[in-house]
Every structure is written in structure tokens, then in C-alpha cells.
Amino acid sequence: MDGGAPRGARGRGGHTVTQSELVVVQRRLAADGVVSLTLRHPLGRQLPAWEPGAHVDLLLGPGLERQYSLCSDPADRSAWRIAVLREPHGRGGSAHVHAELDVGAKVRVRGPRNHFRLEPARRYLFVAGGIGITPLLPMLAAAEAAGAQWSLLYGGRSRASMAFTGELARYGDRVVLAPQDETGLLDLGPVLDGLPEDALVYCCGPGPLLDAVEERCPARSLRVERFRPREQQAHSEREFAVVLTRSGRTVTVPPDVSVLDAVRAAGVEVLYSCAEGTCGTCETGVLEGAPDHRDSVLTEEERAAGDTMMICVSRCRGTRLVLDL
Structure with missing residues (x-):
């Protein structure tokens, strides 16, 4: 992965995705192995607006791009806060953040983007596992401000490893x-x-926790955000055609090539990041055809609607897709 599209890249529907160089103005240990970073614009400019559930992409270096949830106050556009768990057996992103991003360091940030929005409801149950507490923090504040009934079940390896427990104390039992x-x-x-x-259930955390919640909770009530792609069943692959309406091209996608790679090989610039179907960066509008969804972002209702897909992993159920690219 080469880090995706450059500054000012066009996202789905033609909107511009903001990219800025921000500076780390505060760094603190939020829990064992978890560092909290506060980011500001170096000239003090306001940062883009966001809503609970949003994340940003940190462009840490060539081939090193990671997504982290915003966990500060959306009303405060002077700064963003993220929290990063160091993963000893990860792919290098968290190790880079912990080792290199000290106070004064600059980092390129793209976004925000939101595929985990808090929908209006009278009642909420929030379930967090470990660092999965981060996108839920601003959701709790929003639910509280709206006067909704809510509760949070928050698990972790140990009390010392669970970030932001001090902030959560104000909510009592x-x-x-x-x-x-x-x-x-x-x-x-x-x-x-x-x-x-x-009641709506919002859950974020490791895969086994999300799987367990999905087994017991009706799909209509559940909203999840995954750090890793869900395990996929074996698929029978086939070649298919992709028509790119805005680019005026038709691209053939071989059985062993993703739509994303085929489109990029044809010279069409597409915004993307994880290439695993978890971040939602490459979400693309579907104008005709039936997507074979293999992502970990869309809800069952969104999959059934079939009007959008993650082209890094999803394919075609038939022989032809028409995409808004």
C-alpha cells in the first residue's frame, strides 16, 4: 500500500477529503500501553467538524497509514484527541506513534471520516473492549446531552490497562x-x-467480543466498529467488468485482483487506506449491478441496499458493476 491519494483527493460523491499537517501539543499515558495524543493545527486554525464515531487517518510514512478514533469533544474544533494502544505484534503503526510522536512532532492527518455514527435513540447500550472505548467516549457525552437512557459495559485485561476510567467516573453506576x-x-x-x-447497541473492541455480541444481538439493533476484518468464508472467484462512469472507462477485474487494484492499474486515482475492508476509506457508489460485500464496515441494511461498496475487498455477484468513479 502506498498511502492512498494525495492532498485534496476526491472521495465518493466528489467531496474533498481534508488532509493537514498537525502538531502534537500534549502527550500522556492514558493506561498501560496506551498513549493519548492531542493534535492542533500549527497556526491555530480550526480543525474540520466531526461527530461521535469519526476517525482520522494518520499518514506516518511510506506504506504506514493507520486509522484512529477521535475521542475528544466534537464541539472543540481547536484540537483533536486520539489514543493509541501499543501492539507488540502489530504492523508497525502503533510502535511508530509510541516511539516518534512526542510533543512538538508533526504528523499528516487525513479526515475525519465516519462509518460509526451515533443514531438517535431513546436507549443505548455501549459495549467496549480495551482500546475500543475511544469512539464510544464522545457517544456517551452525546447520549447524556440528549437525555437518552444509556449504560456502558467496559472490559479490559486489567484495570490498569483500561484507558479513560477517570473520565468515566463522572457517569456513576x-x-x-x-x-x-x-x-x-x-x-x-x-x-x-x-x-x-x-435500544441501540454500539460495540467496539477485539474481534471475539464483537462476534459474541453479534451472536446474541439482533442485527437491526447493533452497530459495530472493527479493528480487524471479520473472517471470510471461501468464495468462488470470477472475472467481471467494472464501468467507471466519471472516468469513462471499463475495467476488467481478474479473479485474483481486487477492484481497487484493477482501477488503480487503469490509471484512475482512488482514495484508499487499509485495503482490508475495515476503514471505509474506499467506499464507492454503486450505480448498477450487485456487489458481493466482503467488508467489515457496512450494516446488513446497507449491504442489502447495494448502493455502495468497499472496493478494496468486495467484488461482483454477476458479470458487471457500474461505479461512481
Whole structure:
């Protein structure tokens, strides 16, 4: 991966995706292995507006681009806050952040982008695992401001490893902390069984937690954000054609090539990042044809609608797709 499109790249629908060089103005240890960074514009300019659930792309170097949730106050456009868990066996992004991004360091940031929006509801259940607490923090504040009924179940390896517990203390008993070394694995039954029909469940964390919540929670009620792509079933691959309406081209996608790679090989600039179907950067409008969805971003309703797809991993159920590219 070469880091995607450059400054001012055009996203789906023709909108411009903002890219800026920001400076780290505060760095603190939020928990064992978790560093919290506050970013500002070097000239003090306001940063783009965002809503709870949004993330930004940190462009850390050639081939090193990672997504991190914003966990500050959306009303404060003077700064953004992110929190990064150091993953010893990761792909290098978190290690770079922990080693290189100290106060005064500059970093290129693209976004924000949001595929995990907080929808209006009377009741919410929030479930966080580890660093999955980050996108939920501004959601809690928004739910509180809206007067909604809500609760948070927050698990982690240990109390010391769980970030932002001090900030959560102000919510009292609506927040249940469940460190694994004290209480074992999260007990999902009491909070998910008998959940009111009008409640929405927002969950972020490691794959096994999300899988467990998905097994017990109706799809219509559940919203998740994944750090890693969900495990895919084996697929029978076939060649198909992609018509690019804005570019005026037709591209053949071989069985062993992604739509993203085929389009880029044809010389069409496309914004992308993870190439795993988790970040939503390459979301593209579908004008005709039936996508074979293989991402970890879209809801079941969005998949059924078939009017958008993640071209880094998803393919075609037939022989032809018409895309808004």
C-alpha cells in the first residue's frame, strides 16, 4: 500500500477529503500501553467538524497509514484527541506513534471520516473492549446531552490497562468496569438478554467480543466498529467488468485482483487506506449491478441496499458493476 491519494483527493460523491499537517501539543499515558495524543493545527486554525464515531487517518510514512478514533469533544474544533494502544505484534503503526510522536512532532492527518455514527435513540447500550472505548467516549457525552437512557459495559485485561476510567467516573453506576483479571470475560447475557426493542447497541473492541455480541444481538439493533476484518468464508472467484462512469472507462477485474487494484492499474486515482475492508476509506457508489460485500464496515441494511461498496475487498455477484468513479 502506498498511502492512498494525495492532498485534496476526491472521495465518493466528489467531496474533498481534508488532509493537514498537525502538531502534537500534549502527550500522556492514558493506561498501560496506551498513549493519548492531542493534535492542533500549527497556526491555530480550526480543525474540520466531526461527530461521535469519526476517525482520522494518520499518514506516518511510506506504506504506514493507520486509522484512529477521535475521542475528544466534537464541539472543540481547536484540537483533536486520539489514543493509541501499543501492539507488540502489530504492523508497525502503533510502535511508530509510541516511539516518534512526542510533543512538538508533526504528523499528516487525513479526515475525519465516519462509518460509526451515533443514531438517535431513546436507549443505548455501549459495549467496549480495551482500546475500543475511544469512539464510544464522545457517544456517551452525546447520549447524556440528549437525555437518552444509556449504560456502558467496559472490559479490559486489567484495570490498569483500561484507558479513560477517570473520565468515566463522572457517569456513576451507568458505567460498569469489568477487568478480566478481576471478573473474567465480559458477561454479555445480563445486558443483552431482554434488551428493549427500541435500544441501540454500539460495540467496539477485539474481534471475539464483537462476534459474541453479534451472536446474541439482533442485527437491526447493533452497530459495530472493527479493528480487524471479520473472517471470510471461501468464495468462488470470477472475472467481471467494472464501468467507471466519471472516468469513462471499463475495467476488467481478474479473479485474483481486487477492484481497487484493477482501477488503480487503469490509471484512475482512488482514495484508499487499509485495503482490508475495515476503514471505509474506499467506499464507492454503486450505480448498477450487485456487489458481493466482503467488508467489515457496512450494516446488513446497507449491504442489502447495494448502493455502495468497499472496493478494496468486495467484488461482483454477476458479470458487471457500474461505479461512481
